[in-house]
Amino acid sequence: MSRVHGRAHCSIAPPDMLGRLAVDGTPKQREAAVRALATSAAIRSQRAVMGRLNRQLNLNIGQMVGFAVTPQRRLTIYDNKTNGRTFLPGVRARDWGQPPVEDAAVNQAYDGSSATYEFYRDVYKRNSLDGVGLELVSSVHYGVGFDNAFWDGSQMVYGDGSGRIFQIGGLTRSLDVIAHELTHGITELTAGLVYSKQSGALNESFSDVFGSLVKQYSLKQSAAEADWMIGEGILVPALGAALRSMMNPGTAYSGDRQPGHMDDYVDLPDNNDPRNDNGGVHINSGIPNHAFALAATALGGKSWEKAGKIWYKVLTTRLRPNSQFDEAAQATVDVAGSLFSSTEQDIVHNAWKEVGVRT
Amino acid sequence: MKLTIRRGGGLAGMVTQTELDAQTLPKPAAQDFAGAVARAHLASQPAVQPTAPPARNWPDALLYDISLEETGPPVSVRYTDETLPENVRKLVAWVDGRPERVESIEP
Numbered sequence: 001m002s003r004v005h006g007r008a009h010c011s012i013a014p015p016d017m018l019g020r021l022a023v024d025g026t027p028k029q030r031e032a033a034v035r036a037l038a039t040s041a042a043i044r045s046q047r048a049v050m051g052r053l054n055r056q057l058n059l060n061i062g063q064m065v066g067f068a069v070t071p072q073r074r075l076t077i078y079d080n081k082t083n084g085r086t087f088l089p090g091v092r093a094r095d096w097g098q099p100p101v102e103d104a105a106v107n108q109a110y111d112g113s114s115a116t117y118e119f120y121r122d123v124y125k126r127n128s129l130d131g132v133g134l135e136l137v138s139s140v141h142y143g144v145g146f147d148n149a150f151w152d153g154s155q156m157v158y159g160d161g162s163g164r165i166f167q168i169g170g171l172t173r174s175l176d177v178i179a180h181e182l183t184h185g186i187t188e189l190t191a192g193l194v195y196s197k198q199s200g201a202l203n204e205s206f207s208d209v210f211g212s213l214v215k216q217y218s219l220k221q222s223a224a225e226a227d228w229m230i231g232e233g234i235l236v237p238a239l240g241a242a243l244r245s246m247m248n249p250g251t252a253y254s255g256d257r258q259p260g261h262m263d264d265y266v267d268l269p270d271n272n273d274p275r276n277d278n279g280g281v282h283i284n285s286g287i288p289n290h291a292f293a294l295a296a297t298a299l300g301g302k303s304w305e306k307a308g309k310i311w312y313k314v315l316t317t318r319l320r321p322n323s324q325f326d327e328a329a330q331a332t333v334d335v336a337g338s339l340f341s342s343t344e345q346d347i348v349h350n351a352w353k354e355v356g357v358r359t
Numbered sequence: 360m361k362l363t364i365r366r367g368g369g370l371a372g373m374v375t376q377t378e379l380d381a382q383t384l385p386k387p388a389a390q391d392f393a394g395a396v397a398r399a400h401l402a403s404q405p406a407v408q409p410t411a412p413p414a415r416n417w418p419d420a421l422l423y424d425i426s427l428e429e430t431g432p433p434v435s436v437r438y439t440d441e442t443l444p445e446n447v448r449k450l451v452a453w454v455d456g457r458p459e460r461v462e463s464i465e466p
Contacts (some may be wrong), residue, residue: 086448147371150419150440162455164462165373177370184418195415203418231370233360239464255464270438272365274422275374275465278415279432282372295429 005261023224037146058068073097073135074128075113077106080157081141089139089155096135098118105140106170108156113138114177119179119214120186123304126313129185136182149177163236163310170234175218177231188293196270201283205288206315212246219261223296223303246293249286258286262356264326287355288325294349295332307342310335329357361428362396364451365465368422368447374465383459394451399450401427402434417441423451 064068079092093106100107102219113136128134139156146159149171156178158171171177184207187193194205196212208230229252231243240253249258259265265287270279277283296307310332318331329352337345352358360363367374398424420440426448427434438447454460 086445087374131428145449145455146421148371148421148440150370150417150421152420153416165371165375180370181419188416188418195418207418209372215416235371252371257372272422272439274365274424274437277368277372277374277422282368282370343427 027275055191058307072116074133075110075136075138077109077113078139079103079106079141080139080143086143086151088142088157089137089174090141092125093140098291103140105158105160105169108172109138109140109156109317111173112172113156113182115175115213115218116179116182119210119304123213123217125307126186126316129182130189134185149181151181151188153188154185156181161234165236165239167234167236173232176211176215176229176233178211179214180207180230183207183210185314186210190316191323192321193319193323194321196279197268197279198284199322200270200278201284201318201326202288202323202325204281206311207290208285208289209292209308209311213308216302217304221303222301223293223299223307226303228293228297244282244286246286246289247297249290257287259284259285260286260290260355262287282333287357288328291329291351291355291357295348296352298347298351303322306340307345307348308346309339310344313339325357331349333358360393360396362392362450362454363426363428364454365424365426366421367424368420370419376463376465379454379457379459382445384457388457388459392457395450395453396427399444399447401425401436401447415439415441423447425451451455 005216035258061284075096076092077094077209078091079093080086088093091220093103094110096102100110117128117136120128128136138158139155140158142157144160145162145168147162147165149156151157159166161168161170167173184203187203187206191203191206193199193206212226212228214221219225227240228247229245232241234240234323235243235253240256243254244256244258246250249260250256252258257266266283267282268283270276270278279349292307292311294305295310299306313335314328314331318335319328323331324326333345333352336348349358362379363375365374366377379392381392384392417440423438423443425436425438436447438444443451
């Protein structure tokens with residue numbers, strides 16, 4: 001939280017105090033506190049508190065609706081380039097409702113965030129990441145030639161790419177990457193999957209699943225038509241075609257270590273060594289990714305209608321911070337039965353069986 | 360003096376290594392390098408900067424392992440995008456901007 005000190009913002013009450021008021025205050029204080037926490041733009045410490053509140057107090061979206069906030073703006077894009085390069089969020093570059101600007105990265109982040117917002121609203125009746133209209137904040141041009149994009153607990157952050165790993169401008173060009181990052185926000189506010197080993201690989205997988213679904217939805221593709229690739233065409237061509245392949249894990253780029261079956265699970269320690277990727281979160285996510293692609297294809301039709309609906313309900317209502325693969329698999333089978341029928345349930349079971357998670 | 364920056368995790372989950380040996384640099388650049396290294400205070404950092412799961416708030420953050428070989432035993436420190444101190448970030452950016460650096464992608 002120390003980086004907050006480096007930013008100019010109108011600090012009101014400390015977020016932890018707002019958090020206490022949101023729980024223990026009078027009804028009026030609670031509403032004001034929740035409103036302050038939810039609407040205050042781009043102050044990440046406050047948003048982190050929102051996530052913690054949802055998890056620790058087991059607040060669900062239904063309870064939060066009582067405090068429903070009318071969003072002032074749906075999303076805002078900031079430019080980090082002109083303001084110290086790593087001080088988030090940076091300078092406001094395009095506000096909600098404003099026409100396109102000259103900077104392509106700003107417009108791509110705007111359009112991608114907007115498409116992701118509309119996907120969750122129209123398909124799953126979810127109003128933004130927290131269900132009550134949290135403003136989507138993005139910063140582009142982070143760092144110098146920075147080869148990454150991430151979710152910092154309250155906003156999306158995109159580098160420009162160095163041209164040696166990511167193509168220059170590639171990170172904002174890919175709708176599934178934008179939806180991947182935003183879905184980290186939903187996971188943080190719902191299941192809260194711990195970013196380590198199997199729970200971390202599930203966290204990654206849900207981001208890939210909904211990243212791919214937002215892309216499929218925008219292209220109106222069926223499961224059979226989808227390419228099941230994440231981040232296609234954003235790496236330099238010498239490295240490979242995409243970051244991940246959900247249908248054929250391990251084949252997206254040269255050096256892709258993703259397994260598609262539990263027999264090939266890569267058991268890495270979570271010890272901060274860059275080679276170990278927080279215990280293989282971007283590696284073993286190939287297994288649940290593969291299960292989803294198989295289930296969606298076998299269920300047929302548009303992936304967001306059945307498979308996506310099951311996975312969405314599991315992410316937002318069934319999992320907990322330390323959930324492992326087997327628990328996620330069981331939950332999807334259960335939810336397939338409650339939302340649909342035993343036919344769908346069998347299909348989902350078989351998908352997890354095919355990747356070796358269920359027997 | 361040789362600095363090795365290994366990066367992993369991140370959106371891509373790819374592991375890369377960037378090395379810069381002061382001997383390959385022209386003298387003024389070698390002095391700048393030494394200055395940037397000194398300002399990063401690598402030797403005085405704890406051996407590992409822990410980002411245990413409960414404190415890990417940035418999914419897709421890059422993980423960094425930065426090791427410095429000078430005359431004594433090598434010093435190695437680990438960070439993430441979340442914990443990277445500003446002066447270490449500047450050192451990394453400086454190295455990334457040098458044509459003498461040697462980069463590789465690890466399988």
